[in-house]
Amino acid sequence: MKIQQLVLKEIIHRKLNFSLSVFATLIATASLIGSIVLLRVYDIRTESILQQKEAELQARMDKLQDDMRKAMLVLGFNIVILPKDQDLADWYSDDYSVKDMPESYVDRLANSDILSIRHLLPSLQQKILWPERRRSVILVGTRGEVPRLHQTPRKSLVQPVPYGSITLGYELHRSMDIRVNDTVKLMGKTFTVNECYEERGNKDDITAWINLKEAQELLGKEGRINAILALECLCTGSSSLPTIRKEIAAILPGTQVIERGSRALARAEARTKVAQEAATTLEKEKRGRETIRHEKERMASILIPAVLLACALWVAFMGFINVRSRREEIGILRTVGISARHIFMLFTWKHLSIGILGGFWGLALGTILPFLFSGPDYALRVGAVGPLTFWLGLGALSLIGASFLSVVAGWIPAMIASRQDPAEVLRDE
């Protein structure tokens, strides 16, 4: 008879003790393997979610890019033509040009054959002190849109201010309690208020628009303008601005061209912002899932050792009970010449069996449960969680780890069994 046969027969004889020990080892292994598989499934799900969101973001970005291209094509963009000697730093800070150019420039441009330029709005702007009201205003003289000679007539985007009329920005009419049809004096000239604008939240709120001719007279700049606004210029993309600049420079050599606040540009900026927000959201999602993973990992790092310890103690307790109930058997085995080493082996073999069986079932349970809890997406995708080496590693960890736990837990009971004094046992029995 071999030790293993005796172990097997004893296991069959004391099924409950063995089953309870295997169950404890199973729980320990399933907890460990389950945690590993759960974290792995979580990682894969995170990867999948982020990949999906990244793909959605990329698709959205592609669509935005396409939309922007189309918008640029259809809506065009706005440019401002300024005198060439105007310092752009001053222009950006004052928001109007202190240099001027001939009003005839706008007519020359309107009569040219440039197709990319559409609506032309010449203006003369200057910040002045409204003497009658003792406050600073931006005075804008405008003659409305200049029709293009070589293009089909279009509906004007901006209507001219009639001669003798004045249009006031929100802050001006509000603060001075001026209403439509009131008459106001500006630099000694009387104007009828034809329109009072709603609040725009920009410099328009302190701007007064009058007819260009009257503005030139009041400012002593007859026949001069300091800006031509070209709205909704046609283009096929942002790279067309240099082309327009080149075309305008050929017609109006004494000017410079800058892009300004076009709707297409604003829309593109809005879309870029949306894309940035989407990217931020994606990053937040990633960090959120990383945080949850760290929490899960932390929880597992506390719970798993506790479960392993509890299970090891349980296996040890079962071992003590087994030794106690086999006291007579140990005594007789020692009496017939079985060595202490063989008695120790007898119990160690049993604990090894407990470990192997518990490890096997623990591996099965620890693998199946996370899949059940992870939903149908992952239920049938064992291969997606890890390659064969991953599962082989888990298998080895289960069997070796569970066997180690069981043998270590059964070490002291086995030592006690092997040190039983047969004489004392038989005398007591």
Place this chain on the structure above:
Amino acid sequence: MNEMVIRLKGVTRSFNGPKGKIIALNDVSLSLSSGELLAVNGPSGCGKTTLLVTAAGMLKPDQGDVVFVEKDHPYNLPPDRRSRLRAGVIGFVFQQFHLIPYLTVRENIIIPSLSAPGKELDQRAQELIQQFGLHERADHVPSQLSTGERQRTALARALFNRPRIIMADEPTGNLDDENAHIVLKHLGHYVSMGGSVLLVTHSAGAADYATRILKMKDGHLLSS
């Protein structure tokens, strides 16, 4: 001349009991030769079982010495070697049988070979099964046996390693007269084949099979 198989020289063994020190063996000396069945009689608690386990190398005496076959001093050996020596020299039979409950008769008989299994040992087990009339019960577990069959199984197990001596502690204590007779007859047969038996008993019937009888009282061994 018969060979001396076991010798006790001035063996003393005491225990700490609830009412103080109990001297179970007090300067006991005896020797047992091959072909001899020595019966030790005495009342319960006189130290018979202590004498048996001390003589068997399982309970180290406080004083004195035990010698097997004129050469081996079991208490001078490390535990594992002592176990091997005991397995080779001594077989045990107890009043309570001490069979392993989940093993069959055949497996109980063969259990001494646990540390060194071999095919020829199966043959030896089969011989003993036949010798003790257990062939119909060979695959039964102890709970399915009568008390006589259990004791015969225990006796067969004791003889499995062909020991030089059988240590029997009240082997007939739980048996009826018929089964007691069978067991003692087997022991007598073993002695006639050159074996030795140290029989501890308070049964008067055992004396019929003994070649020598000693009495024991309060840890002292007295001549019959």
